[in-house]
Amino acid sequence: MATLFTKIINGEIPSYKVAESEDFYAFLDINPNSKGHTLCIPKKEVDKIFDLDEATYLGLMQFSRRVAIAIEKAVPCERVGMSVIGLEVPHVHVHLIPLHTMENARFTHKEKLNPDEFETIAKKIASFL
DSSP, X not given: OOOHHHHHHTTSSOOOEEEEOSSEEEEEOSSOSSTTOEEEEESSOOSSGGGSOHHHHHHHXXXXXXXXXXXXXXXXXXXEEEEOOOOSSSSOOEEEEEESSGGXXXXXXXXXXXXXXXXXXXXXXXXTO
């Protein structure tokens, strides 16, 4: 059965897309730690990051770097943090989180945004890619 993220990639579930390539997809987290929190995923459905083949792993890191640089230009923050946890959805995903304080990296406080805010942020990040 396809994961939630595969359904997003296939357009079966809507997302606030930030970037897409042949092998990777980036979209805003709908339960963000801070405004601009983005997930980068490989289109290949693999559960654990270190189970990715080397080319896909390195490609995901390159793709995530490009997206992180765009986030930093689009969203005021001290820096963009990266986290790979992967317990919520069995599909590799890199969290790119605009950090203002360490609390933004702890997954304990969530921002509430409306659809227009999500759309505006996604378009702004995408404009820097």
